[in-house]
Amino acid sequence: xxxxxxxxxxxxxxxxxxxxxxxxxxxxxxxxxxxxxxxxxxxxxxxxxxxxxxxxxxxxxxxxxxxxxxxxxxxxxxxxxxxxxxxxxxxxxxxxxxxxxxxxxxxxxxxxxxxxxxxxxxxxxxxxxxxxxxxxxxxxxxxxxxxxxxxxxxxxxxxxxxxxxxxxxxxxxxxxxxxxxxxxxxxxxxxxxxxxxxxxxxxxxxxxxxxxxxxxxxxxxxxxxxxxxxxxxxxxxxxxxxxxxxxxxxxxxxxxxxxxxxxxxxxxxxxxxxxxx
Amino acid sequence: xxxxxxxxxxxxxxxxxxxxxxxxxxxxxxxxxxxxxxxxxxxxxxxxxxxxxxxxxxxxxxxxxxxxxxxxxxxxxxxxxxxxxxxxxxxxxxxxxxxxxxxxxxxxxxxxxxxxxxxxxxxxxxxxxxxxxxxxxxxxxxxxxxxxxxxxxxxxxxxxxxxxxxxxxxxxxxxxxxxxxxxxxxxxxxxxxxxxxxxxxxxxxxxxxxxxxxxxxxxxxxxxxxxxxxxxxxxxxxxxxxxxxxxxxxxxxxxxxxxxxxxxxxxxxxxxxxxxx
Numbered sequence: 001x002x003x004x005x006x007x008x009x010x011x012x013x014x015x016x017x018x019x020x021x022x023x024x025x026x027x028x029x030x031x032x033x034x035x036x037x038x039x040x041x042x043x044x045x046x047x048x049x050x051x052x053x054x055x056x057x058x059x060x061x062x063x064x065x066x067x068x069x070x071x072x073x074x075x076x077x078x079x080x081x082x083x084x085x086x087x088x089x090x091x092x093x094x095x096x097x098x099x100x101x102x103x104x105x106x107x108x109x110x111x112x113x114x115x116x117x118x119x120x121x122x123x124x125x126x127x128x129x130x131x132x133x134x135x136x137x138x139x140x141x142x143x144x145x146x147x148x149x150x151x152x153x154x155x156x157x158x159x160x161x162x163x164x165x166x167x168x169x170x171x172x173x174x175x176x177x178x179x180x181x182x183x184x185x186x187x188x189x190x191x192x193x194x195x196x197x198x199x200x201x202x203x204x205x206x207x208x209x210x211x212x213x214x215x216x217x218x219x220x221x222x223x224x225x226x227x228x229x230x231x232x233x234x235x236x237x238x239x240x241x242x243x244x245x246x247x248x249x250x251x252x253x254x255x256x257x258x259x260x261x262x263x264x265x266x267x268x269x270x271x272x273x274x275x276x277x
Numbered sequence: 278x279x280x281x282x283x284x285x286x287x288x289x290x291x292x293x294x295x296x297x298x299x300x301x302x303x304x305x306x307x308x309x310x311x312x313x314x315x316x317x318x319x320x321x322x323x324x325x326x327x328x329x330x331x332x333x334x335x336x337x338x339x340x341x342x343x344x345x346x347x348x349x350x351x352x353x354x355x356x357x358x359x360x361x362x363x364x365x366x367x368x369x370x371x372x373x374x375x376x377x378x379x380x381x382x383x384x385x386x387x388x389x390x391x392x393x394x395x396x397x398x399x400x401x402x403x404x405x406x407x408x409x410x411x412x413x414x415x416x417x418x419x420x421x422x423x424x425x426x427x428x429x430x431x432x433x434x435x436x437x438x439x440x441x442x443x444x445x446x447x448x449x450x451x452x453x454x455x456x457x458x459x460x461x462x463x464x465x466x467x468x469x470x471x472x473x474x475x476x477x478x479x480x481x482x483x484x485x486x487x488x489x490x491x492x493x494x495x496x497x498x499x500x501x502x503x504x505x506x507x508x509x510x511x512x513x514x515x516x517x518x519x520x521x522x523x524x525x526x527x528x529x530x531x532x533x534x535x536x537x538x539x540x541x542x543x544x545x546x547x548x549x550x551x552x553x554x
Contacts (some may be wrong), residue, residue, distance in 0.1 A: 009532055009534050009536040009537070010497075010499070010530040010531045010532065010536065010537070010540075011536035011537075011539065011540055012539070012540045013540075016536055063340070063341050063535070064340050064341060066343030066346070066539060068536070068539070068540075069343070069539070069540075220287075222287070253287040254287045255286055255287065257286050258340070259286040259287065259288035259293055259345070260286070260287070260288075262288065262289070262343060262345070262346070263287075263288055263289045263290075263345075263346075
């Protein structure tokens with residue numbers, strides 16, 4: 001494993017780092033970012049995963065959310081993957097909602113995507129191993145959060161690994177991807193026409209299984225993609241019918257931007273830390 | 278005055294707005310950003326000016342500093358100008374430290390710059406009038422802060438208008454521009470070879486006049502431009518000899534980035550609010 005530190009900035013007493021590496025799972029060069037709190041008291045440090053939305057890289061959350069203040073306050077490490085495999089030899093599409101920047105956190109089975117588009121395995125296996133070597137005094141406790149396509153990713157990865165992740169949260173997630181244009185397009189391309197294969201990547205299906213981690217969702221009423229892409233009704237109905245702990249909060253006047261995320265991030269960190277301790 | 282609202286995002290209960298307009302002073306189209314706190318208690322609202330550094334626009338501080346949390350907490354409006362005149366018909370230079378993105382907050386006297394490069398007058402007159410119309414319940418109280426070239430700008434504009442601005446602060450400012458490469462290059466181009474004309478735009482000269490506003494400066498020890506461009510010794514010597522209130526803080530391990538600014542911004546807001554009330 002050849003991990004290269006390409007950026008390091010002191011931030012709120014901790015360190016904001018960016019690494020590049022060759023991913024065996026994705027078969028391409030990747031970057032990711034990680035924040036390590038100062039840990040002045042030499043305690044065990046839990047880890048929160050952040051998954052970004054369409055068109056993002058690991059930089060968006062690092063640079064625009066202000067999360068470092070909270071990660072240092074709560075003494076938690078934060079791991080931020082990129083949103084897809086990358087590179088000239090990696091399949092792509094002219095649209096911004098398919099291909100590079102739009103990996104949807106699944107393992108593709110269809111051509112031309114199947115060779116590289118394995119973001120699920122990349123995160124759950126390869127990056128997980130890397131994270132465990134980078135977080136000093138790692139407590140082994142993890143939770144996961146994300147935004148939009150990354151909210152879908154957090155819900156799916158968190159629920160497919162329900163014993164591993166202590167909490168899940170999402171800002172304006174695609175919670176029923178099989179029913180909305182972004183999800184239908186991506187799933188048809190990456191997984192094929194057979195909708196039976198979509199169910200394991202659809203949060204509104206996964207929530208039907210008992211014993212999922214507690215979930216917090218925040219949605220702005222002025223979100224330009226709400227409700228078309230982000231309709232919550234099917235997900236919430238299935239959550240309620242299966243007695244899952246889902247806190248769904250609508251916030252007046254907020255849109256889909258990082259200004260919205262930054263505003264409510266403290267609520268999400270507090271929710272995660274309650275379950276990580 | 279044709280002011281056009283081109284972006285508006287709810288942020289920490291307030292509104293983050295971006296406007297475009299034709300500037301009479303600069304003779305070109307400009308953008309600026311302004312944050313208006315929620316003012317739920319219907320009080321009088323003071324105004325802090327933020328001036329950005331080389332290569333920045335008004336977006337850098339809006340998107341990367343997390344200042345909105347503090348502006349809402351303290352119920353203060355924040356005005357963020359661009360860093361130079363803009364446009365294809367506006368003089369420019371291939372270097373990133375001269376021309377567009379590098380206005381140095383002065384009024385140029387030399388060709389080809391003199392027609393458009395009047396950032397001092399643009400801010401102190403034209404944008405000031407605009408700000409007073411945009412801030413509801415404006416208290417009339419103002420202070421000014423900035424970063425790097427914008428730290429120079431905050432010091433110079435704040436001291437040239439010492440009765441108007443209640444406090445000045447700067448992150449890693451160019452505090453002796455007449456003595457460092459960035460400043461010498463810009464002043465020679467914009468003001469000419471006669472160094473007598475440089476003095477009114479050099480904070481280390483302006484600080485010699487009695488009765489300047491209180492000043493806070495924060496400087497990272499790992500700043501890649503320190504001390505070459507950001508040497509503080511001459512400024513601090515002149516401040517001390519003239520009994521000015523200058524608080525200069527060096528912070529271990531921090532660099533020149535917005536990660537540094539975000540970390541110490543709360544200290545700066547607290548300093549400003551102490552003097553704005």
